Amino acid sequence: MTDEQQIRVAVNGYGVIGKRVADAVALQEDMELAGVADVTADWRARMATSKGFALYAADPDRAPAMRAAGFEVTRGLDDLLGSADIVVDCTPKKVAARNVETYREKGIRFIVHGGEKHEVTGHSFVAEANYTSAIGRDSTRVVSCNTTSIVRTLTTLKVAGLLGSARGTLLRRATDPWESHLGGIMNTLVPEPEIPSHQGPDAQSVDPDLDVITMAVKVPQTLAHLHYWSVRMPRMASRDEVLEAFRASSRIALIKMSDGLGALNAVKEMMADFGRPNDSLYEVALWEDMLKVEGDELFYAYMVDNQAIVIPETIDAIRALTGAEHDGSASIARTNAAIGVGAFTTT
Amino acid sequence: MTDEQQIRVAVNGYGVIGKRVADAVALQEDMELAGVADVTADWRARMATSKGFALYAADPDRAPAMRAAGFEVTRGLDDLLGSADIVVDCTPKKVAARNVETYREKGIRFIVHGGEKHEVTGHSFVAEANYTSAIGRDSTRVVSCNTTSIVRTLTTLKVAGLLGSARGTLLRRATDPWESHLGGIMNTLVPEPEIPSHQGPDAQSVDPDLDVITMAVKVPQTLAHLHYWSVRMPRMASRDEVLEAFRASSRIALIKMSDGLGALNAVKEMMADFGRPNDSLYEVALWEDMLKVEGDELFYAYMVDNQAIVIPETIDAIRALTGAEHDGSASIARTNAAIGVGAFTTT
Numbered sequence: 001m002t003d004e005q006q007i008r009v010a011v012n013g014y015g016v017i018g019k020r021v022a023d024a025v026a027l028q029e030d031m032e033l034a035g036v037a038d039v040t041a042d043w044r045a046r047m048a049t050s051k052g053f054a055l056y057a058a059d060p061d062r063a064p065a066m067r068a069a070g071f072e073v074t075r076g077l078d079d080l081l082g083s084a085d086i087v088v089d090c091t092p093k094k095v096a097a098r099n100v101e102t103y104r105e106k107g108i109r110f111i112v113h114g115g116e117k118h119e120v121t122g123h124s125f126v127a128e129a130n131y132t133s134a135i136g137r138d139s140t141r142v143v144s145c146n147t148t149s150i151v152r153t154l155t156t157l158k159v160a161g162l163l164g165s166a167r168g169t170l171l172r173r174a175t176d177p178w179e180s181h182l183g184g185i186m187n188t189l190v191p192e193p194e195i196p197s198h199q200g201p202d203a204q205s206v207d208p209d210l211d212v213i214t215m216a217v218k219v220p221q222t223l224a225h226l227h228y229w230s231v232r233m234p235r236m237a238s239r240d241e242v243l244e245a246f247r248a249s250s251r252i253a254l255i256k257m258s259d260g261l262g263a264l265n266a267v268k269e270m271m272a273d274f275g276r277p278n279d280s281l282y283e284v285a286l287w288e289d290m291l292k293v294e295g296d297e298l299f300y301a302y303m304v305d306n307q308a309i310v311i312p313e314t315i316d317a318i319r320a321l322t323g324a325e326h327d328g329s330a331s332i333a334r335t336n337a338a339i340g341v342g343a344f345t346t347t
Numbered sequence: 348m349t350d351e352q353q354i355r356v357a358v359n360g361y362g363v364i365g366k367r368v369a370d371a372v373a374l375q376e377d378m379e380l381a382g383v384a385d386v387t388a389d390w391r392a393r394m395a396t397s398k399g400f401a402l403y404a405a406d407p408d409r410a411p412a413m414r415a416a417g418f419e420v421t422r423g424l425d426d427l428l429g430s431a432d433i434v435v436d437c438t439p440k441k442v443a444a445r446n447v448e449t450y451r452e453k454g455i456r457f458i459v460h461g462g463e464k465h466e467v468t469g470h471s472f473v474a475e476a477n478y479t480s481a482i483g484r485d486s487t488r489v490v491s492c493n494t495t496s497i498v499r500t501l502t503t504l505k506v507a508g509l510l511g512s513a514r515g516t517l518l519r520r521a522t523d524p525w526e527s528h529l530g531g532i533m534n535t536l537v538p539e540p541e542i543p544s545h546q547g548p549d550a551q552s553v554d555p556d557l558d559v560i561t562m563a564v565k566v567p568q569t570l571a572h573l574h575y576w577s578v579r580m581p582r583m584a585s586r587d588e589v590l591e592a593f594r595a596s597s598r599i600a601l602i603k604m605s606d607g608l609g610a611l612n613a614v615k616e617m618m619a620d621f622g623r624p625n626d627s628l629y630e631v632a633l634w635e636d637m638l639k640v641e642g643d644e645l646f647y648a649y650m651v652d653n654q655a656i657v658i659p660e661t662i663d664a665i666r667a668l669t670g671a672e673h674d675g676s677a678s679i680a681r682t683n684a685a686i687g688v689g690a691f692t693t694t
Contacts, residue, residue, distance in 0.1 A: 167646075169516035169575040171536060171564065187568045188612040189518060193604045195639040195646045215575050215646060217518065219566050221534045228516040228562050230577060257540045265535040292542040299514075299542045299562060 006032040007322050010084035010108075012058060012077065012099060014038040014048050016176055016307045017113060017314075018090030022053055023277050024311050025088075027338045030324060031315075034084035037077045041069035056080040058091070081106050086318055089113065096120075103139070109321045111314060114144025114202070124205040126151040127316035127335075128249060131328030134320035142313045145306035146170055146216075146225055147202040149284045152251055153302065154203065154210055157231065160245035162298070164232035165211040170199060171219045171226040173306060179222070190218040223264045224281065225304040232297055239293045246286060250336050251312065252302075253283035253345040257290060264303055271305075274343060280308035282341045312341055353379040354669050357431035357455075359405060359424065359446060361385040361395050363523055363654045364460060364661075365437030369400055370624050371658050372435075374685045377671060378662075381431040384424045388416035403427040405438070428453050433669055435661055436460065443467070450486070456668045458661060461491025461549070471552040473498040474663035474682075475596060478675030481667035489660045492653035493517055493563075493572055494549040496631045499598055500649065501550065501557055504578065507592035509645070510557075511579035517546060517563040518573040520653060526569070537565040570611045571628065572651040579644055586640045593633060597683050598659060599649075600630035600692040604637060611650055618652075621690065627655035629688045659688055 009025045011018050014036045025033045035054030038045055039062040048055050049071065057063035057073040066073045081087055081102070086109040089096045093115035100120055103110040111125075118124050121139040125131075129151050134140045143151065150168065157163040174190075175183040197216035204210055219226075246252045255261045261270065271279040286302035293299075315335040319325040325334070336342050356372045358365050361383045372380045382401030385392055386409040395402050396418065404410035404420040413420045428434055428449070433456040436443045440462035447467055450457040457468075465471050468486040472478075476498050481487045490498065497515065504510040521537075522530040544563035551557055566573075593599045602608045608617065618626040633649035640646075662682040666672040672681070683689050 167514065167577040167644075171518065171566070185610070188570060188610045189566065189568060189573045190610040191573070191604070191634065191637060191648050193609065193637060195637050195648070196641075213577075213641065213644070213646065215577075215648065217573065217575070217648070219518070219536065219568075221536060221567050223535060226536045226538070226564065228564070230514040230560075230562075257538070262540065263532070263535045263537040287538065290538060290540060290542050294543075294560065297514075297560070299560065301538050301542070301562065301564070 004030055006030060007086065007318060007324055008032050008034040008084045009318055010034045010080045010087040011036045011090060012087055013090035013092070014040070014044060015090060015092070016178070017310065019047065020278060020280060020308060020311045021088050021090055021314050022048070024315050024339050028315060028335070029338070031318065035080050037080050041066045041071065045071055077102070081108050084108065086110065086322055088314055088318070110139045111317050111321065112139070112141045113310065114142065114147060116141055118205040125313060125317050125320070126155070126206050127313050127328060127332050128152055128251065129155045129206050131316060131320050131331065134317060135326055136323045137321055140317050140321060142310050142317050143202060143206060144199070145304050145309045146172070146199045147206070148309050148313055149227060149302065149304040150199060150203045150212065151206045152249060152284055153246070153286070154212060155207065156245050156249045156252060159248070160241070162233045162237055162242060162245055164234045166229060166231045168212070168214045169228045170197065170214055170216040172216055173222050173225055174218050174220055175222055176307060177222040185218060185220050187220060192216040192218070221264070223268055225306055226264065226301065227304065228301045230297065230299055236296050237293065239291065242291065242293060242298055243288060247345070250332060250342045251283050253285050253342065254288040255285050255344070256288050256346060267303055270344065274340070276340065278307065280311065281305035282308050282312050282339065284309065288346055312336065312339065351377055353377060354433065354665060354671055355379050355381040355431045356665055357381045357427045357434040358383045358437060359434055360437035360439070361387070361391060362437060362439070363525070364657065366394065367625060367627060367655060367658045368435050368437055368661050369395070371662050371686050375662060375682070376685070378665065382427050384427050388413045388418065392418055424449070428455050431455065433457065433665055435665070457486045458664050458668065459486070459488050460657065461489065461494060463488055465552040472660060472664045472667070473502070473553050474660050474675060474679050475499055475598065476502045476553050478663060478667050478678065481664060482673055483670045484668055487664050487668060489657050489664050490549060490553060491546070492651055492656045493519070493546045494553070495656050495660055496574060496649065496651040497546060497550045497559065497561070498553045499596060499631055500593070500633070501559060502554065503592050503596045503599060506595070509580045509584055509589060509592055511581045512558040513576060513578045515559070515561045516575045517544065517561055518566045519563055520569050520572055521565050521567055522569055523654060524569045532565060532567050534567060539563040539565070568611070570615055572653055573611065573648065574651065575648045577644065577646055583643050584640065586638065589638065589640060589645055590635060594692070597679060597689045598630050600632050600689065601635040602632050602691070603635050603693060614650055617691070621687070623687065625654065627658065628652035629655050629659050629686065631656065635693055659683065659686065
């Protein structure tokens with residue numbers, strides 16, 4: 001491994017996704033973090049520099065404020081892009097769409113996240129579903145947290161010949177844990193106005209064959225999303241067969257209510273006790289003991305850490321776009337090992 | 348109406364359900380509230396006496412404390428039962444099971460609520476589904492809030508020939524609005540350990556033909572339950588046909604997101620503005636503009652006020668058991684008119 005050429009990765013946007021991507025890139029033996037670009041001049045930027053990450057001013061207009069706050073940002077986004085093989089865009093929705101023009105002008109490979117539309121890159125990525133089709137492309141979109149979880153789980157069922165139609169109800173966390181003024185709700189529930197919600201069609205942007213319909217509702221908590229699924233299988237199958245299918249994915253962690261993991265917060269606490277950065281749950285955490293098979297129908301629920309689930313996919317997307325690894329399974333295994341994915345599934 | 352014999356109704360337990368039942372009974376021209384029995388000696392009992400309701404000590408051991416607090420409770424539950432034609436038990440889960448022995452000894456007709464098992468009475472009641480089979484019985488069980496909503500909606504679809512199988516995800520309010528120390532949860536979600544959850548089988552205690560499976564999760568809010576349903580219809584049907592089916596029930600109120608009713612709290616506020624006691628939502632409030640038909644599948648969501656939805660059913664159950672009204676539709680119409688059910692459905 002030590003002799004291989006390292007992929008130089010730029011991270012544009014050091015928010016909840018960007019900071020996790022930066023940490024994960026830094027842990028990969030075949031990658032090097034070229035630096036991170038952001039516009040903040042407060043504690044968030046200090047976190048980057050305190051880790052030794054090179055900080056760049058993402059916006060020239062913000063550079064003076066960043067310098068005034070003590071950050072040595074002599075260089076801007078162009079410099080960062082010039083020193084990297086690929087850029088991972090982790091800027092807020094819509095900002096990324098503007099950045100894409102810059103990336104294209106510079107001729108640098110890029111990854112956007114699920115806030116952007118499929119059309120921005122023409123390719124939507126979930127490692128276990130379509131790694132191969134991303135190899136050598138100039139760009140891809142790592143789909144949103146909810147969509148990633150849907151594609152991971154349904155792909156696993158599909159591969160095992162257990163997927164007919166899938167109907168899901170998605171309980172969406174109202175805002176991120178660190179937020180206090182953006183999008184939070186209290187003591188109510190806010191249904192998404194449209195059925196189906198967008199996540200079903202979004203999953204089809206990765207795999208058009210998926211027969212999936214979703215409904216979504218915002219709930220007053222910040223920890224994670226929670227999905228409930230009702231799946232029709234093309235044939236009768238045993239509960240054990242279904243569990244084996246899910247176990248085939250290294251990124252679906254089976255957990256048990258009876259193991260004390262009876263609520264979202266307990267699972268997050270276990271991630272903290274594992275010492276994971278930001279208590280990140282990279283896996284889809286699916287309750288094994290809740291899962292039920294009734295005839296040709298399957299019912300289950302799982303938890304999705306909206307800030308963390310796309311991190312391993314992003315690392316794999318870097319290897320796919322740069323062509324550094326043509327075997328998706330090999331990339332997945334390497335990513336998993338570097339950041340500890342799959343450490344706690346039941347056996 | 349004025350010449351008819353009034354049914355004398357006792358209410359045992361003056362909690363969130365009991366106080367609403369007492370108010371609703373007092374509003375029926377063909378009923379008279381014989382009195383309410385409780386064990387509390389605080390503001391809750393004062394609310395009953397301030398309304399002019401006769402207060403009885405439900406437990407002789409509690410009578411001294413109630414008298415010390417200034418309540419003239421010279422009489423006990425036996426006296427109340429002796430002066431009534433029927434008793435509605437609104438005591439907490441398990442307490443009711445003990446009371447039932449007393450009711451049977453006294454030979455008084457009785458109604459229990461959804462916290463008790465079907466076997467306690469051998470009959471489970473939802474007015475629009477099985478009023479007739481309760482006529483003249485000595486007892487029935489008005490099923491729980493969630494189950495009432497399920498039976499109301501699925502019965503309506505069944506009558507219209509639109510019900511195949513129904514699969515629901517139930518977001519349960521964590522505790523009642525007035526509670527502060529009982530069962531509340533914060534910033535997390537707590538799945539019910541078992542799939543299917545008990546509400547599906549409970550609906551079958553009213554109508555064994557229903558093909559219904561439910562999953563449930565406790566959410567950190569106190570206002571109401573929220574259900575998401577995915578229904579297979581036995582044939583293709585238009586969206587309008589489905590809406591007409593739901594409109595046939597006077598206890599399903601169609602509401603619209605586009606009317607500013609985009610969350611549970613907005614609906615509750617509208618109930619307050621209607622001047623309903625305790626902001627009670629007696630109806631299943633179903634979002635018309637969210638409802639979606641895809642081929643032979645139907646998707647919709649509705650809100651269930653867990654404290655209020657069983658009130659009209661309880662009034663109808665009183666008429667059914669006492670045989671005062673043999674026509675279920677007539678009882679339903681009379682109850683609705685007295686407490687204002689059906690005042691806000693879209694047309």
